[in-house]
Amino acid sequence: MKLKNLMTAVVFGLSLGPVLAAADNNMGSMSGMDTKESAGPVQSRGVITMINTENRKVTLKHEPIPALNWPGMTMGFPVAPEVDLDALDKGDKVVFTLAPAGKGQQVTSIRKQ
Numbered sequence: 001m002k003l004k005n006l007m008t009a010v011v012f013g014l015s016l017g018p019v020l021a022a023a024d025n026n027m028g029s030m031s032g033m034d035t036k037e038s039a040g041p042v043q044s045r046g047v048i049t050m051i052n053t054e055n056r057k058v059t060l061k062h063e064p065i066p067a068l069n070w071p072g073m074t075m076g077f078p079v080a081p082e083v084d085l086d087a088l089d090k091g092d093k094v095v096f097t098l099a100p101a102g103k104g105q106q107v108t109s110i111r112k113q
């Protein structure tokens with residue numbers, strides 16, 4: 001039954017598409033967002049909604065970032081080791097830079113606006 005085998009191959013091939021697309025979308029709290037893989041450092045603005053200096057994590061309510069295809073949203077980022085967080089607090093309006101790190105983005109600079 002050659003025709004049946006062909007149909008099976010076609011159905012299997014079609015069903016594989018969404019599975020691969022889902023596997024690409026592995027961004028932790030940002031699951032569901034479509035991220036461009038090759039983006040370099042990008043600058044944006046936002047407000048600090050949470051900051052953890054010891055664990056070097058910051059949560060930012062950021063503006064839309066067209067370079068990453070991100071809408072405005074609140075999300076957490078790891079902060080690069082060289083970035084000084086001591087002068088920053090929850091509620092601060094900031095300008096920050098993101099650079100690709102692992103499967104997501106990390107903050108490579110951040111300062112009060």
Ligand SMILES: [Cu+2]
Binds near residue numbers: 073
């Ligand atoms: Cu985001």
